[in-house]
Amino acid sequence: xxxxxxxxxxxxxxxxxxxxxxxxxxxxxxASKDSLVTDYMNLDTNGKESFFYNAAKFEKDSLFNATxxxxxxxxxxxxxxNLTYTVHKVYSGKSIQFYDKFQTANLxxxxxxxxxxxxxxxxxxxGEIDCQKAVSNYRGRSWEVWFSKDYPVNDGPxxxxxxxxxxxxxxxxxxxxxxxxxxxxKIKNINSSVPKNNKEMSEKEYRKLWANYRFNPxxxxxxxxxxxxxxxxxxxxxxxxxxxxxxxxxxxxxxGALSILFGKTKNTIERD
Numbered sequence: 319x320x321x322x323x324x325x326x327x328x329x330x331x332x333x334x335x336x337x338x339x340x341x342x343x344x345x346x347x348x349a350s351k352d353s354l355v356t357d358y359m360n361l362d363t364n365g366k367e368s369f370f371y372n373a374a375k376f377e378k379d380s381l382f383n384a385t386x387x388x389x390x391x392x393x394x395x396x397x398x399x400n401l402t403y404t405v406h407k408v409y410s411g412k413s414i415q416f417y418d419k420f421q422t423a424n425l426x427x428x429x430x431x432x433x434x435x436x437x438x439x440x441x442x443x444x445g446e447i448d449c450q451k452a453v454s455n456y457r458g459r460s461w462e463v464w465f466s467k468d469y470p471v472n473d474g475p476x477x478x479x480x481x482x483x484x485x486x487x488x489x490x491x492x493x494x495x496x497x498x499x500x501x502x503x504k505i506k507n508i509n510s511s512v513p514k515n516n517k518e519m520s521e522k523e524y525r526k527l528w529a530n531y532r533f534n535p536x537x538x539x540x541x542x543x544x545x546x547x548x549x550x551x552x553x554x555x556x557x558x559x560x561x562x563x564x565x566x567x568x569x570x571x572x573x574g575a576l577s578i579l580f581g582k583t584k585n586t587i588e589r590d
Contacts, residue, residue, distance in 0.1 A: 388540035424513035458589025
């Protein structure tokens with residue numbers, strides 16, 4: 319009976335709003351197998367377009383926009399620094415745009431490369447969902463994906479789309495990045511918010527910005543002292559990070575230490 323309910327729901331995706339929640343596990347340090355981060359990402363779709371973004375970031379941004387209370391925002395679950403972006407896909411035009419911020423600047427990158435999938439005659443069930451395998455070499459990594467035709471949405475997490483169904487599970491062969499579908503739910507409205515007044519740049523330019531990132535105290539919008547000798551720093555781009563004050567006082571290069579805290583991984587999901 320549960321299986322039937324899921325199939326009936328799947329046939330009504332188009333014309334309605336759905337949220338597909340993915341568990342995302344990745345290694346920020348490729349040299350260390352123990353450097354595993356787990357976070358949660360939402361894929362919202364109305365059958366015509368989709369928006370992929372971090373769930374915790376959405377909650378923090380929503381609370382801050384409603385209350386302007388930085389202390390209350392700091393108490394919410396934090397998200398990883400590498401997950402500040404939003405990916406917007408338009409199905410009819412096969413358009414993918416990647417939005418992010420660098421300090422106070424809104425950035426947009428128009429995707430020019432798309433996964434070229436090879437569908438394999440391998441099948442398995444993931445939970446109660448019938449899936450088929452596909453592979454692709456995309457942006458410097460080899461990817462293995464399990465997708466389901468039970469859901470008439472040719473989409474998936476991040477920029478992964480173009481398969482005849484929904485991506486249920488995908489990972490690169492080095493197991494540095496892995497997405498698993500964990501929840502499907504109908505929603506009233508999709509989260510279609512993206513930054514305004516964006517500066518368009520290439521992927522190469524975007525990576526260079528973050529590779530050369532150096533913390534600037536002018537990025538700070540609020541600071542809150544904790545009772546555990548820590549300070550939560552909120553940046554103007556909305557991200558918050560917690561730092562131990564005793565450890566920070568001992569460093570000779572305070573800005574350098576904060577540059578590491580507020581920088582992004584070099585083991586990016588895209589290598590080229």
